[in-house]
Amino acid sequence: MCRPFADSSSKAELMSRRKQNKDMLSRMHSQHAQDSQNDQMQTGSFPVVKRKAKGIRTPNPIRARMTTSILIVILCAFLGFGYAIQLNNPTSSYETMSEEELTRLLSETSTQVQSLEQRKGELTSQLNSLKAAANKQQEAERIAKENEQTSGILSGRLPAAGEGVIISISQGSKDRIDASTMFQLIEELRNAGVEVMAINNVRVVTSTYVSDTEDGLECDGQILDPPYTVKAIGDPQNLQNAVNIAGGVGSRLKVKFGANVRVSVPDKVTIGEIHQSRQYRYAKTVE
Amino acid sequence: MAAVLGLIIGVVIGIFVQPDIPVVLQPYLPIMVVAALDALLGAARSYFERSFSDRVFVISFVSNVLTATLLVLLGNQLGVGSQLQTAVIVVLGIRIFSNVSAIRRFIFQS
Numbered sequence: 001m002c003r004p005f006a007d008s009s010s011k012a013e014l015m016s017r018r019k020q021n022k023d024m025l026s027r028m029h030s031q032h033a034q035d036s037q038n039d040q041m042q043t044g045s046f047p048v049v050k051r052k053a054k055g056i057r058t059p060n061p062i063r064a065r066m067t068t069s070i071l072i073v074i075l076c077a078f079l080g081f082g083y084a085i086q087l088n089n090p091t092s093s094y095e096t097m098s099e100e101e102l103t104r105l106l107s108e109t110s111t112q113v114q115s116l117e118q119r120k121g122e123l124t125s126q127l128n129s130l131k132a133a134a135n136k137q138q139e140a141e142r143i144a145k146e147n148e149q150t151s152g153i154l155s156g157r158l159p160a161a162g163e164g165v166i167i168s169i170s171q172g173s174k175d176r177i178d179a180s181t182m183f184q185l186i187e188e189l190r191n192a193g194v195e196v197m198a199i200n201n202v203r204v205v206t207s208t209y210v211s212d213t214e215d216g217l218e219c220d221g222q223i224l225d226p227p228y229t230v231k232a233i234g235d236p237q238n239l240q241n242a243v244n245i246a247g248g249v250g251s252r253l254k255v256k257f258g259a260n261v262r263v264s265v266p267d268k269v270t271i272g273e274i275h276q277s278r279q280y281r282y283a284k285t286v287e
Numbered sequence: 288m289a290a291v292l293g294l295i296i297g298v299v300i301g302i303f304v305q306p307d308i309p310v311v312l313q314p315y316l317p318i319m320v321v322a323a324l325d326a327l328l329g330a331a332r333s334y335f336e337r338s339f340s341d342r343v344f345v346i347s348f349v350s351n352v353l354t355a356t357l358l359v360l361l362g363n364q365l366g367v368g369s370q371l372q373t374a375v376i377v378v379l380g381i382r383i384f385s386n387v388s389a390i391r392r393f394i395f396q397s
Protein backbone atom coordinates (compact mmCIF):
# COMPACT_ATOMS: atom_id res chain seq x y z
CA MET A 1 0.00 0.00 0.00
CA CYS A 2 2.75 2.35 0.86
CA ARG A 3 5.23 1.23 -1.74
CA PRO A 4 3.85 3.10 -4.79
CA PHE A 5 3.75 6.23 -2.70
CA ALA A 6 7.40 5.80 -1.75
CA ASP A 7 8.32 5.08 -5.38
CA SER A 8 6.57 8.12 -6.62
CA SER A 9 8.20 10.28 -4.00
CA SER A 10 11.66 8.93 -4.85
CA LYS A 11 10.94 9.42 -8.55
CA ALA A 12 9.96 13.00 -7.95
CA GLU A 13 13.09 13.45 -5.97
CA LEU A 14 15.14 11.90 -8.77
CA MET A 15 13.56 14.13 -11.35
CA SER A 16 14.29 17.20 -9.34
CA ARG A 17 17.84 16.00 -8.80
CA ARG A 18 18.31 15.35 -12.51
CA LYS A 19 17.31 18.85 -13.20
CA GLN A 20 19.76 20.17 -10.64
CA ASN A 21 22.95 18.31 -11.60
CA LYS A 22 23.27 15.96 -14.53
CA ASP A 23 26.82 14.71 -14.02
CA MET A 24 27.50 10.99 -13.83
CA LEU A 25 28.76 10.87 -10.27
CA SER A 26 25.73 12.46 -8.75
CA ARG A 27 23.42 10.20 -10.79
CA MET A 28 25.24 7.13 -9.57
CA HIS A 29 25.09 8.40 -6.04
CA SER A 30 21.41 8.99 -6.21
CA GLN A 31 20.90 5.56 -7.81
CA HIS A 32 22.77 3.93 -4.95
CA ALA A 33 20.71 5.78 -2.41
CA GLN A 34 17.55 4.65 -4.15
CA ASP A 35 18.72 1.02 -4.25
CA SER A 36 19.58 0.97 -0.61
CA GLN A 37 16.17 2.40 0.17
CA ASN A 38 14.55 -0.28 -1.94
CA ASP A 39 16.60 -2.96 -0.26
CA GLN A 40 15.38 -1.93 3.13
CA MET A 41 11.81 -2.27 2.04
CA GLN A 42 10.10 -5.11 3.87
CA THR A 43 9.12 -7.83 1.46
CA GLY A 44 7.47 -11.21 1.98
CA SER A 45 4.85 -10.02 4.44
CA PHE A 46 1.44 -9.71 2.99
CA PRO A 47 -0.89 -7.02 4.02
CA VAL A 48 -3.58 -8.49 6.23
CA VAL A 49 -7.02 -7.84 4.93
CA LYS A 50 -9.17 -7.07 7.90
CA ARG A 51 -12.57 -8.59 7.93
CA LYS A 52 -15.42 -6.21 7.79
CA ALA A 53 -16.28 -5.20 11.25
CA LYS A 54 -19.35 -7.29 12.06
CA GLY A 55 -20.10 -9.22 8.89
CA ILE A 56 -23.60 -9.76 7.77
CA ARG A 57 -25.83 -9.98 10.77
CA THR A 58 -29.52 -10.22 11.23
CA PRO A 59 -30.83 -6.98 12.39
CA ASN A 60 -32.56 -8.60 15.35
CA PRO A 61 -29.85 -9.25 18.01
CA ILE A 62 -32.10 -11.36 20.29
CA ARG A 63 -32.97 -13.72 17.48
CA ALA A 64 -29.33 -14.04 16.53
CA ARG A 65 -28.34 -14.94 20.05
CA MET A 66 -31.16 -17.48 20.23
CA THR A 67 -29.97 -19.08 17.00
CA THR A 68 -26.43 -19.25 18.29
CA SER A 69 -27.50 -20.83 21.55
CA ILE A 70 -29.66 -23.37 19.79
CA LEU A 71 -26.84 -24.28 17.44
CA ILE A 72 -24.45 -24.69 20.33
CA VAL A 73 -26.96 -26.79 22.19
CA ILE A 74 -27.56 -29.02 19.20
CA LEU A 75 -23.89 -29.57 18.43
CA CYS A 76 -23.01 -30.16 22.04
CA ALA A 77 -25.89 -32.57 22.26
CA PHE A 78 -24.40 -34.46 19.31
CA LEU A 79 -21.11 -34.59 21.12
CA GLY A 80 -22.61 -35.81 24.37
CA PHE A 81 -24.75 -38.28 22.48
CA GLY A 82 -21.78 -39.81 20.74
CA TYR A 83 -19.85 -39.87 23.97
CA ALA A 84 -22.64 -41.65 25.83
CA ILE A 85 -23.05 -44.21 23.06
CA GLN A 86 -19.36 -44.87 22.95
CA LEU A 87 -19.38 -45.35 26.70
CA ASN A 88 -22.27 -47.76 26.56
CA ASN A 89 -21.04 -50.26 24.01
CA PRO A 90 -17.58 -51.40 24.87
CA THR A 91 -18.64 -55.00 24.20
CA SER A 92 -18.86 -54.69 20.44
CA SER A 93 -15.18 -53.93 20.14
CA TYR A 94 -14.49 -57.17 18.28
CA GLU A 95 -16.77 -56.18 15.43
CA THR A 96 -14.83 -53.03 14.77
CA MET A 97 -11.40 -54.61 14.92
CA SER A 98 -9.39 -54.96 11.79
CA GLU A 99 -8.36 -58.30 10.41
CA GLU A 100 -4.78 -58.23 11.59
CA GLU A 101 -5.81 -57.13 15.05
CA LEU A 102 -8.19 -60.06 15.22
CA THR A 103 -5.49 -62.41 13.99
CA ARG A 104 -3.09 -61.15 16.60
CA LEU A 105 -5.71 -61.49 19.29
CA LEU A 106 -6.49 -65.00 18.14
CA SER A 107 -2.87 -66.08 18.12
CA GLU A 108 -2.33 -64.54 21.54
CA THR A 109 -5.34 -66.35 22.89
CA SER A 110 -4.29 -69.64 21.38
CA THR A 111 -0.80 -69.25 22.81
CA GLN A 112 -2.32 -68.59 26.18
CA VAL A 113 -4.56 -71.63 25.80
CA GLN A 114 -1.56 -73.76 24.88
CA SER A 115 0.42 -72.67 27.89
CA LEU A 116 -2.57 -73.28 30.11
CA GLU A 117 -3.05 -76.74 28.62
CA GLN A 118 0.60 -77.49 29.25
CA ARG A 119 0.26 -76.35 32.82
CA LYS A 120 -2.84 -78.46 33.20
CA GLY A 121 -0.99 -81.50 31.88
CA GLU A 122 1.83 -80.93 34.32
CA LEU A 123 -0.55 -80.60 37.20
CA THR A 124 -2.51 -83.65 36.12
CA SER A 125 0.61 -85.79 35.94
CA GLN A 126 1.63 -84.48 39.33
CA LEU A 127 -1.78 -85.38 40.71
CA ASN A 128 -1.56 -88.83 39.15
CA SER A 129 1.85 -89.48 40.60
CA LEU A 130 0.65 -88.34 43.99
CA LYS A 131 -2.37 -90.61 43.72
CA ALA A 132 -0.16 -93.50 42.65
CA ALA A 133 2.13 -92.85 45.57
CA ALA A 134 -0.84 -92.81 47.92
CA ASN A 135 -2.09 -96.06 46.40
CA LYS A 136 1.32 -97.60 46.70
CA GLN A 137 1.52 -96.59 50.30
CA GLN A 138 -1.92 -98.00 50.95
CA GLU A 139 -0.94 -101.21 49.23
CA ALA A 140 2.24 -101.43 51.24
CA GLU A 141 0.27 -100.84 54.38
CA ARG A 142 -2.18 -103.58 53.45
CA ILE A 143 0.62 -106.02 52.67
CA ALA A 144 2.35 -105.12 55.90
CA LYS A 145 -0.84 -105.79 57.81
CA GLU A 146 -1.32 -109.09 56.03
CA ASN A 147 2.26 -110.02 56.69
CA GLU A 148 1.90 -109.03 60.27
CA GLN A 149 -1.16 -111.27 60.61
CA THR A 150 0.44 -114.18 58.82
CA SER A 151 3.71 -114.00 60.62
CA GLY A 152 1.89 -113.39 63.87
CA ILE A 153 -0.02 -116.62 63.45
CA LEU A 154 3.07 -118.40 62.25
CA SER A 155 5.25 -117.26 65.11
CA GLY A 156 2.50 -117.82 67.65
CA ARG A 157 2.24 -114.18 68.57
CA LEU A 158 -1.48 -114.02 67.81
CA PRO A 159 -4.30 -116.27 68.99
CA ALA A 160 -6.07 -118.14 66.20
CA ALA A 161 -9.37 -119.90 65.59
CA GLY A 162 -10.82 -122.00 62.80
CA GLU A 163 -11.66 -125.48 61.60
CA GLY A 164 -9.56 -128.25 63.02
CA VAL A 165 -9.39 -131.19 65.37
CA ILE A 166 -8.85 -131.75 69.07
CA ILE A 167 -6.91 -134.88 69.91
CA SER A 168 -7.19 -136.20 73.45
CA ILE A 169 -4.55 -138.67 74.58
CA SER A 170 -4.93 -140.26 77.97
CA GLN A 171 -2.05 -141.54 80.05
CA GLY A 172 -0.55 -144.69 78.67
CA SER A 173 -1.55 -147.79 80.60
CA LYS A 174 1.51 -149.80 79.56
CA ASP A 175 4.23 -147.19 79.48
CA ARG A 176 4.75 -143.49 79.74
CA ILE A 177 4.38 -141.78 76.44
CA ASP A 178 7.84 -140.74 75.35
CA ALA A 179 8.94 -137.58 73.67
CA SER A 180 9.74 -139.11 70.30
CA THR A 181 6.21 -140.40 69.89
CA MET A 182 4.79 -137.05 70.83
CA PHE A 183 7.19 -135.40 68.40
CA GLN A 184 6.11 -137.92 65.75
CA LEU A 185 2.53 -136.89 66.36
CA ILE A 186 3.49 -133.27 65.87
CA GLU A 187 5.36 -134.09 62.68
CA GLU A 188 2.48 -136.13 61.32
CA LEU A 189 0.12 -133.27 61.96
CA ARG A 190 2.55 -130.89 60.27
CA ASN A 191 2.74 -133.17 57.28
CA ALA A 192 -1.03 -133.14 57.14
CA GLY A 193 -0.92 -129.39 56.78
CA VAL A 194 -1.66 -128.11 60.23
CA GLU A 195 -1.55 -124.36 60.51
CA VAL A 196 -1.70 -123.65 64.22
CA MET A 197 -1.16 -126.16 66.93
CA ALA A 198 -1.03 -126.31 70.73
CA ILE A 199 -0.31 -129.11 73.21
CA ASN A 200 -2.10 -128.64 76.49
CA ASN A 201 -1.30 -124.93 76.98
CA VAL A 202 1.86 -124.71 74.96
CA ARG A 203 1.69 -123.14 71.53
CA VAL A 204 3.67 -125.21 69.06
CA VAL A 205 5.87 -123.08 66.83
CA THR A 206 8.89 -123.78 64.68
CA SER A 207 11.29 -123.81 67.59
CA THR A 208 9.16 -125.98 69.84
CA TYR A 209 10.86 -129.03 71.25
CA VAL A 210 9.63 -132.01 73.24
CA SER A 211 11.95 -133.83 75.59
CA ASP A 212 11.75 -136.56 78.22
CA THR A 213 12.33 -135.61 81.85
CA GLU A 214 11.88 -137.41 85.08
CA ASP A 215 8.62 -135.62 85.70
CA GLY A 216 7.23 -136.45 82.30
CA LEU A 217 7.26 -134.72 78.97
CA GLU A 218 8.68 -131.23 78.76
CA CYS A 219 7.68 -128.92 76.00
CA ASP A 220 9.28 -125.49 75.62
CA GLY A 221 10.28 -125.53 79.25
CA GLN A 222 6.87 -126.54 80.57
CA ILE A 223 6.00 -129.93 81.99
CA LEU A 224 3.14 -131.57 80.14
CA ASP A 225 0.77 -133.55 82.34
CA PRO A 226 -1.43 -136.32 80.93
CA PRO A 227 -4.03 -136.44 79.57
CA TYR A 228 -2.61 -134.56 76.67
CA THR A 229 -4.83 -132.38 74.58
CA VAL A 230 -3.57 -131.45 71.16
CA LYS A 231 -5.48 -128.71 69.41
CA ALA A 232 -4.77 -128.34 65.71
CA ILE A 233 -6.21 -125.97 63.14
CA GLY A 234 -6.17 -127.21 59.58
CA ASP A 235 -8.15 -129.41 57.21
CA PRO A 236 -10.07 -131.66 59.69
CA GLN A 237 -10.20 -134.64 57.36
CA ASN A 238 -6.47 -134.63 56.67
CA LEU A 239 -5.61 -134.17 60.31
CA GLN A 240 -7.96 -136.95 61.33
CA ASN A 241 -6.41 -139.26 58.74
CA ALA A 242 -2.91 -138.37 59.83
CA VAL A 243 -3.67 -139.54 63.36
CA ASN A 244 -5.88 -142.51 62.60
CA ILE A 245 -4.02 -143.95 59.64
CA ALA A 246 -3.22 -147.67 60.00
CA GLY A 247 0.26 -148.12 61.40
CA GLY A 248 0.45 -144.43 62.12
CA VAL A 249 1.09 -142.49 65.29
CA GLY A 250 -2.42 -143.14 66.62
CA SER A 251 -2.11 -146.88 66.48
CA ARG A 252 1.40 -146.68 67.89
CA LEU A 253 0.07 -144.78 70.89
CA LYS A 254 -2.67 -147.30 71.36
CA VAL A 255 -0.55 -150.40 70.84
CA LYS A 256 2.76 -149.49 72.37
CA PHE A 257 1.65 -147.29 75.23
CA GLY A 258 -1.93 -148.45 75.73
CA ALA A 259 -3.15 -144.89 75.56
CA ASN A 260 -6.63 -143.91 74.61
CA VAL A 261 -6.62 -141.62 71.55
CA ARG A 262 -9.76 -139.76 70.68
CA VAL A 263 -10.05 -137.35 67.78
CA SER A 264 -12.98 -134.95 67.89
CA VAL A 265 -13.92 -132.52 65.15
CA PRO A 266 -15.64 -129.46 66.57
CA ASP A 267 -16.99 -126.67 64.37
CA LYS A 268 -14.41 -124.29 65.60
CA VAL A 269 -11.14 -124.78 67.38
CA THR A 270 -9.86 -121.79 69.29
CA ILE A 271 -6.21 -121.61 70.23
CA GLY A 272 -5.71 -118.82 72.71
CA GLU A 273 -2.24 -119.83 73.76
CA ILE A 274 0.49 -117.58 72.49
CA HIS A 275 4.18 -118.00 72.26
CA GLN A 276 6.38 -115.21 73.54
CA SER A 277 8.56 -114.14 70.68
CA ARG A 278 12.21 -114.35 71.45
CA GLN A 279 14.86 -111.77 70.89
CA TYR A 280 17.34 -112.76 68.25
CA ARG A 281 20.87 -112.21 69.39
CA TYR A 282 22.80 -113.36 66.34
CA ALA A 283 20.49 -113.29 63.42
CA LYS A 284 20.02 -109.94 61.77
CA THR A 285 17.88 -109.16 58.80
CA VAL A 286 19.67 -108.44 55.56
CA GLU A 287 18.99 -104.92 54.43
CA MET B 288 -24.13 -22.23 29.45
CA ALA B 289 -25.78 -23.44 26.31
CA ALA B 290 -22.85 -25.79 25.69
CA VAL B 291 -23.15 -27.39 29.10
CA LEU B 292 -26.91 -27.69 28.66
CA GLY B 293 -26.44 -29.32 25.26
CA LEU B 294 -23.86 -31.75 26.61
CA ILE B 295 -26.16 -32.81 29.42
CA ILE B 296 -29.08 -33.25 27.05
CA GLY B 297 -26.96 -35.32 24.67
CA VAL B 298 -25.58 -37.58 27.39
CA VAL B 299 -29.02 -38.14 28.85
CA ILE B 300 -30.46 -38.98 25.44
CA GLY B 301 -27.54 -41.29 24.70
CA ILE B 302 -27.98 -43.12 27.98
CA PHE B 303 -31.73 -43.53 27.81
CA VAL B 304 -32.28 -44.10 24.10
CA GLN B 305 -29.54 -46.66 23.48
CA PRO B 306 -29.71 -46.49 19.70
CA ASP B 307 -28.23 -49.08 17.39
CA ILE B 308 -25.20 -47.50 15.78
CA PRO B 309 -24.52 -49.12 12.41
CA VAL B 310 -21.43 -51.31 12.49
CA VAL B 311 -19.88 -49.35 9.63
CA LEU B 312 -19.93 -46.20 11.72
CA GLN B 313 -18.70 -47.72 14.95
CA PRO B 314 -14.95 -47.43 14.49
CA TYR B 315 -15.30 -43.74 13.65
CA LEU B 316 -17.43 -42.73 16.60
CA PRO B 317 -14.56 -42.19 19.07
CA ILE B 318 -12.70 -40.10 16.51
CA MET B 319 -15.84 -38.10 15.88
CA VAL B 320 -16.26 -37.45 19.57
CA VAL B 321 -12.68 -36.27 19.97
CA ALA B 322 -12.92 -34.04 16.90
CA ALA B 323 -16.15 -32.51 18.16
CA LEU B 324 -14.54 -31.91 21.53
CA ASP B 325 -11.71 -30.11 19.80
CA ALA B 326 -14.18 -27.94 17.88
CA LEU B 327 -16.06 -27.17 21.07
CA LEU B 328 -12.90 -26.11 22.88
CA GLY B 329 -11.86 -24.02 19.91
CA ALA B 330 -15.22 -22.29 20.08
CA ALA B 331 -14.77 -21.68 23.77
CA ARG B 332 -11.38 -20.17 23.10
CA SER B 333 -12.74 -17.87 20.42
CA TYR B 334 -15.52 -16.90 22.78
CA PHE B 335 -12.93 -15.81 25.31
CA GLU B 336 -11.07 -13.95 22.55
CA ARG B 337 -14.33 -12.15 21.73
CA SER B 338 -14.20 -13.37 18.16
CA PHE B 339 -16.80 -16.11 18.44
CA SER B 340 -18.92 -16.61 15.38
CA ASP B 341 -21.71 -19.12 15.30
CA ARG B 342 -21.19 -19.83 11.63
CA VAL B 343 -17.50 -20.49 12.11
CA PHE B 344 -18.33 -22.72 15.04
CA VAL B 345 -20.81 -24.82 13.10
CA ILE B 346 -18.53 -25.10 10.10
CA SER B 347 -15.48 -25.99 12.19
CA PHE B 348 -17.49 -28.54 14.14
CA VAL B 349 -18.78 -30.29 11.04
CA SER B 350 -15.52 -30.02 9.13
CA ASN B 351 -13.50 -31.30 12.09
CA VAL B 352 -15.73 -34.33 12.46
CA LEU B 353 -15.85 -35.01 8.75
CA THR B 354 -12.12 -34.58 8.23
CA ALA B 355 -11.24 -36.87 11.10
CA THR B 356 -13.71 -39.50 9.92
CA LEU B 357 -12.58 -39.33 6.32
CA LEU B 358 -8.94 -39.52 7.33
CA VAL B 359 -9.55 -42.65 9.34
CA LEU B 360 -11.68 -44.09 6.55
CA LEU B 361 -8.87 -43.45 4.12
CA GLY B 362 -6.43 -45.05 6.51
CA ASN B 363 -8.66 -48.11 6.80
CA GLN B 364 -8.81 -48.42 3.03
CA LEU B 365 -5.04 -48.07 2.76
CA GLY B 366 -4.42 -50.59 5.52
CA VAL B 367 -2.98 -48.13 8.02
CA GLY B 368 -6.24 -47.46 9.80
CA SER B 369 -5.01 -47.91 13.35
CA GLN B 370 -1.88 -45.83 12.79
CA LEU B 371 -3.78 -43.01 11.16
CA GLN B 372 -6.36 -43.17 13.91
CA THR B 373 -3.57 -42.74 16.43
CA ALA B 374 -2.17 -39.85 14.42
CA VAL B 375 -5.55 -38.10 14.30
CA ILE B 376 -6.06 -38.63 18.01
CA VAL B 377 -2.62 -37.25 18.75
CA VAL B 378 -3.14 -34.16 16.63
CA LEU B 379 -6.56 -33.50 18.08
CA GLY B 380 -5.18 -34.05 21.55
CA ILE B 381 -2.46 -31.48 20.95
CA ARG B 382 -5.04 -29.02 19.67
CA ILE B 383 -7.25 -29.67 22.66
CA PHE B 384 -4.35 -29.03 24.99
CA SER B 385 -3.38 -25.79 23.23
CA ASN B 386 -6.99 -24.61 23.27
CA VAL B 387 -7.30 -25.43 26.93
CA SER B 388 -4.07 -23.60 27.72
CA ALA B 389 -5.29 -20.55 25.79
CA ILE B 390 -8.57 -20.62 27.69
CA ARG B 391 -6.68 -20.96 30.95
CA ARG B 392 -4.59 -17.93 30.08
CA PHE B 393 -7.70 -15.94 29.36
CA ILE B 394 -9.29 -16.97 32.61
CA PHE B 395 -6.31 -16.39 34.89
CA GLN B 396 -4.67 -13.36 33.30
CA SER B 397 -7.55 -11.12 32.47
